[in-house]
Amino acid sequence: MxxxxxxxxxxxxxxxxxxxxxxxxxxxxxxxxxxxxxxxxLILSMAARQGLYGVMVQSYGPQIRGGxxxxxxxxxxxxVCHEGEETDLLICxxxxxxGRFRGFIRLHEGSVVTLDSKDTGDLPxxxxxxxxxxxxxxxxxxxxxxxxAGDPKNMLALGLAxxxxxxxxxxxxxxxxxxxxxxxxxxxxxxxxxxxxxxxQDMPTMxxxxxxxxxxxIETGNEAVARGAMQAGLRFFxxxxxxxxxxxxxxxxxxxxxxxxxxxxxxxxxSALGMVLGASFGGVKAMTATSGPGLSLMTEMMGLSAxxxxxxxxxxxxxxxxxxxxxxxxxxxxxxxxxYSGHGDLPRVVMGVMDVVHARDIMHKAFSISExxxxxxxxxxxxxxxxxxxxxxxxxxxPAQVNRSVWRExxxxxxxxxxxxxxxxxxxxxxxxxxxxxAGIEQTPAGTPSADTTIHALMGEKRWRKMxxxxxxxxxxxxxxxxxxxxxxxxxxxSNYGLLCEWVKAHxxxxxxxxxxxxxxxxxxxxxxxxxxxxTGALELAHTGQFYKYLKTLTDVEGTRSLKRSGGxxxxxxxxxxxxxxxx
Amino acid sequence: xxxxxxxxxLEPVWxxxxxxxxxxxxxxxxxxxxxxxxxxLAMVSGIGCTSRLPGYTNAYSFxxxxxxxxxxxxxxxxxxxxxxxxxxxxDGDGFxxxxxxxxxxxxxNVDLTYIVLDNGVYGLTKGQASPTTETKxxxxxxxxxPDEAPLNPVMLLLASGCGFVARGxxxxxxxxxxxxxxxxxxxxxxxVHVLAGCVTYQKPEYADEIYHRCDVxxxxxxxxDFIAASEAARGERFSLGVIYKKSPGEPLPDGSVTDDDDxxxxxxxxxx
Ligand SMILES: Cc1ncc(C[n+]2csc(CCOP(=O)(O)OP(=O)(O)O)c2C)c(N)n1
Ligand SMILES: [Mg+2]
Numbered sequence: 001m002x003x004x005x006x007x008x009x010x011x012x013x014x015x016x017x018x019x020x021x022x023x024x025x026x027x028x029x030x031x032x033x034x035x036x037x038x039x040x041x042l043i044l045s046m047a048a049r050q051g052l053y054g055v056m057v058q059s060y061g062p063q064i065r066g067g068x069x070x071x072x073x074x075x076x077x078x079x080v081c082h083e084g085e086e087t088d089l090l091i092c093x094x095x096x097x098x099g100r101f102r103g104f105i106r107l108h109e110g111s112v113v114t115l116d117s118k119d120t121g122d123l124p125x126x127x128x129x130x131x132x133x134x135x136x137x138x139x140x141x142x143x144x145x146x147x148x149a150g151d152p153k154n155m156l157a158l159g160l161a162x163x164x165x166x167x168x169x170x171x172x173x174x175x176x177x178x179x180x181x182x183x184x185x186x187x188x189x190x191x192x193x194x195x196x197x198x199x200x201q202d203m204p205t206m207x208x209x210x211x212x213x214x215x216x217x218i219e220t221g222n223e224a225v226a227r228g229a230m231q232a233g234l235r236f237f238x239x240x241x242x243x244x245x246x247x248x249x250x251x252x253x254x255x256x257x258x259x260x261x262x263x264x265x266x267x268x269x270x271s272a273l274g275m276v277l278g279a280s281f282g283g284v285k286a287m288t289a290t291s292g293p294g295l296s297l298m299t300e301m302m303g304l305s306a307x308x309x310x311x312x313x314x315x316x317x318x319x320x321x322x323x324x325x326x327x328x329x330x331x332x333x334x335x336x337x338x339x340y341s342g343h344g345d346l347p348r349v350v351m352g353v354m355d356v357v358h359a360r361d362i363m364h365k366a367f368s369i370s371e372x373x374x375x376x377x378x379x380x381x382x383x384x385x386x387x388x389x390x391x392x393x394x395x396x397x398x399p400a401q402v403n404r405s406v407w408r409e410x411x412x413x414x415x416x417x418x419x420x421x422x423x424x425x426x427x428x429x430x431x432x433x434x435x436x437x438x439a440g441i442e443q444t445p446a447g448t449p450s451a452d453t454t455i456h457a458l459m460g461e462k463r464w465r466k467m468x469x470x471x472x473x474x475x476x477x478x479x480x481x482x483x484x485x486x487x488x489x490x491x492x493x494x495s496n497y498g499l500l501c502e503w504v505k506a507h508x509x510x511x512x513x514x515x516x517x518x519x520x521x522x523x524x525x526x527x528x529x530x531x532x533x534x535x536t537g538a539l540e541l542a543h544t545g546q547f548y549k550y551l552k553t554l555t556d557v558e559g560t561r562s563l564k565r566s567g568g569x570x571x572x573x574x575x576x577x578x579x580x581x582x583x584x
Numbered sequence: 585x586x587x588x589x590x591x592x593x594l595e596p597v598w599x600x601x602x603x604x605x606x607x608x609x610x611x612x613x614x615x616x617x618x619x620x621x622x623x624x625l626a627m628v629s630g631i632g633c634t635s636r637l638p639g640y641t642n643a644y645s646f647x648x649x650x651x652x653x654x655x656x657x658x659x660x661x662x663x664x665x666x667x668x669x670x671x672x673x674x675d676g677d678g679f680x681x682x683x684x685x686x687x688x689x690x691x692x693n694v695d696l697t698y699i700v701l702d703n704g705v706y707g708l709t710k711g712q713a714s715p716t717t718e719t720k721x722x723x724x725x726x727x728x729x730p731d732e733a734p735l736n737p738v739m740l741l742l743a744s745g746c747g748f749v750a751r752g753x754x755x756x757x758x759x760x761x762x763x764x765x766x767x768x769x770x771x772x773x774x775x776v777h778v779l780a781g782c783v784t785y786q787k788p789e790y791a792d793e794i795y796h797r798c799d800v801x802x803x804x805x806x807x808x809d810f811i812a813a814s815e816a817a818r819g820e821r822f823s824l825g826v827i828y829k830k831s832p833g834e835p836l837p838d839g840s841v842t843d844d845d846d847x848x849x850x851x852x853x854x855x856x
Contacts, residue, residue, distance in 0.1 A: 238659060264659070264662055264692070270652060270655070271654075271658075272655075274658075275655050278657060278661075280663075281660055282660045283664070429664060430623055434644070435645070437639045437645045437647060439639070448594060449647075
């Protein structure tokens with residue numbers, strides 16, 4: 001790595017060390033309207049232009065707009081799916097605003113903190129203030145003792161951060177021109193502020209992080225879900241807005257019509273899934289996306305999908321808590337609902353998204369299972385992945401699409417029992433001679449409504465045969481992390497994958513198992529992976545240990561510790577360290 | 585194709601003399617008139633005695649969940665506009681559990697034909713009060729909501745901005761056939777309210793009594809006039825026929841065209 005490529009036009013200030021030599025973490029804390037999110041997006045975009053990887057996460061209160069808000073960006077020379085443990089540069093416009101971000105921002109001994117020159121307050125101790133290098137900058141414009149509108153603070157901060165990162169000023173200017181070129185008045189204001197921030201001579205800088213020079217791609221988890229689904233052949237989407245899933249709906253409103261598909265904003269989640277089933281009954285690949293409250297409303301309709309054997313993909317971006325809970329915050333507590341909700345013995349498949357890059361891939365798998373086996377597939381994402389911006393390599397061309405097996409003349413009856421994997425060719429409306437009755441009511445193989453208990457038993461068995469076939473099909477759908485010889489193991493699912501990538505790197509005595517599919521569970525893979533392990537823990541972000549309890553139903557987890565905490569903030573290394581200690 | 589060609593092999597599981605037989609017949613007659621190929625026909629319903637009807641038709645049929653026929657039909661029609669899509673159900677299915685969907689279906693104006701068989705009772709669950717059960721009947725039978733006046737479905741649909749609102753009676757087949765035919769032909773969302781008897785949970789004379797309260801609208805009824813339609817929808821008596829039929833984009837008498845965006849659901853309605 002070529003270290004210091006000093007900022008071209010200004011002599012560098014003191015050079016400081018950072019926690020992780022491959023990456024840098026920059027955080028901005030401000031109030032709503034001060035553009036913390038934009039700041040984060042611009043830094044991330046500049047990183048992507050240089051071929052650096054990165055992740056940006058945000059934190060805000062329940063009101064979503066207004067109130068304190070913070071963004072945290074990690075840029076890195078290697079691909080990352082975690083925002084990093086400690087902040088190298090913290091810019092905070094008002095120290096009292098820090099209060100809300102406990103646990104979100106942590107400093108280390110080499111961190112640089114930039115505060116307003118007018119701010120006489122101190123940072124809270126929990127953030128880790130020992131050894132930090134504090135730098136003051138006049139963000140506010142005070143006239144006669146009152147704050148008046150001056151340079152946009154986030155642009156001042158952008159200049160400061162750019163300088164700190166050792167990036168050329170032209171990179172920032174180019175970024176702003178790209179972004180605001182169509183609004184010249186705003187652009188010139190922003191450029192002035194950026195230059196003022198960048199020009200602050202004694203702002204400390206860190207050794208320059210060198211990217212590959214390739215132009216990389218930025219995507220949020222929700223965008224990746226939407227685009228992955230489109231690549232997998234999605235042609236109908238219906239949804240009802242809900243945080244943190246709404247951007248799936250919004251992305252598809254923008255992009256699906258261009259792929260020959262349609263989007264309907266439904267009147268509620270019952271109708272959203274109803275519309276999906278209607279479209280899928282029509283032979284069209286269809287999906288909905290929601291969060292916990294919406295998933296609750298979809299439960300009856302999910303049973304209809306399973307019974308009538310009409311494929312449906314349902315994405316749940318989990319948020320924290322029952323009822324309305326904490327809409328913008330993350331948790332893994334919809335697992336029980338996904339696994340067990342619904343009346344009657346209804347088969348369903350449950351999958352877990354690990355990060356933004358995985359989000360595209362998993363949508364292919366979700367559609368291949370849903371279409372291939374004519375079952376509802378639930379894809380569990382969460383606020384942490386959904387709202388995160390992540391830099392990824394260019395998207396590879398999509399793998400071949402898996403389509404439904406389609407009925408042709410003289411094919412079997414719609415609910416024919418004579419099928420090894422439980423799947424019978426689907427009768428697509430419009431096919432002459434294929435007319436049949438799809439129904440929620442139990443039916444004979446020919447489709448006649450029936451209350452015959454033998455028929456019910458046979459049909460239930462047939463529907464569940466699909467789950468056996470799916471289990472076989474998906475037995476390798478998991479990822480392992482760390483060195484094979486490691487003797488301590490962590491089983492986790494979903495977005496904790498990102499943390500575990502970092503954890504096993506920092507703690508080579510650990511390895512991890514993360515299933516891509518939770519129901520049916522790749523149990524053989526787990527048993528194989530468990531061999532030779534001493535200490536084992538099951539990690540999740542849910543107060544009641546839903547994942548741990550589920551594992552208990554699958555295998556003997558006697559001796560496996562439950563590592564859990566209630567959600568809100570994603571788990572950090574500090575959290576995991578504490579959970580492991582507590583469990584021992 | 586003959587009406588019987590639109591029937592499936594299943595024998596209806598309805599009580600003898602149930603009003604649903606008439607509706608099934610009128611639908612198959614209208615389909616014959618329009619020569620709809622069965623493979624291009626979709627019949628979607630919810631749950632209730634009436635909602636069994638799609639199972640008795642030769643179509644791509646979907647007997648779904650209680651109250652949810654409209655969302656399912658909407659998804660189908662948006663994804664597969666080539667499918668002629670009829671939606672059928674009962675008064676409980678449509679005006680109770682599924683009521684919320686009706687206004688959105690009317691607002692979206694997807695080309696569905698929604699036929700509700702209103703027998704003024706929950707037949708399948710054994711005779712509880714529905715949103716259209718008459719007050720006196722509830723009082724006499726000790727049903728829930730004895731003080732609650734019944735809903736007026738035609739008025740609700742008119743208020744929702746639905747462009748085609750009609751009513752028929754299951755006992756007047758020739759009339760019902762023409763009304764359903766016209767509803768299917770209407771190129772956007774259409775609604776047909778069908779009065780029918782429930783021989784088991786209503787009085788045996790119910791269908792006839794209701795019919796005596798019906799007035800077939802005259803040939804020259806100005807069904808493009810919203811105010812006239814509203815008048816026809818009011819009161820104790822039931823107007824039969826196409827009560828309201830809006831011609832989308834048709835110029836007003838003064839030559840101007842209504843500004844749909846400004847008037848929202850009230851487009852096409854002249855307020856004096
Ligand atoms: C969610 C749900 N709630 C309740 C029921 C029970 N249920 C089935 S049909 C019905 C009412 C049927 O009345 P209506 O729609 O008027 O049909 P009818 O039988 O009179 O033709 C009820 C309450 C159900 N199937 N699903
Ligand atoms: Mg009824």
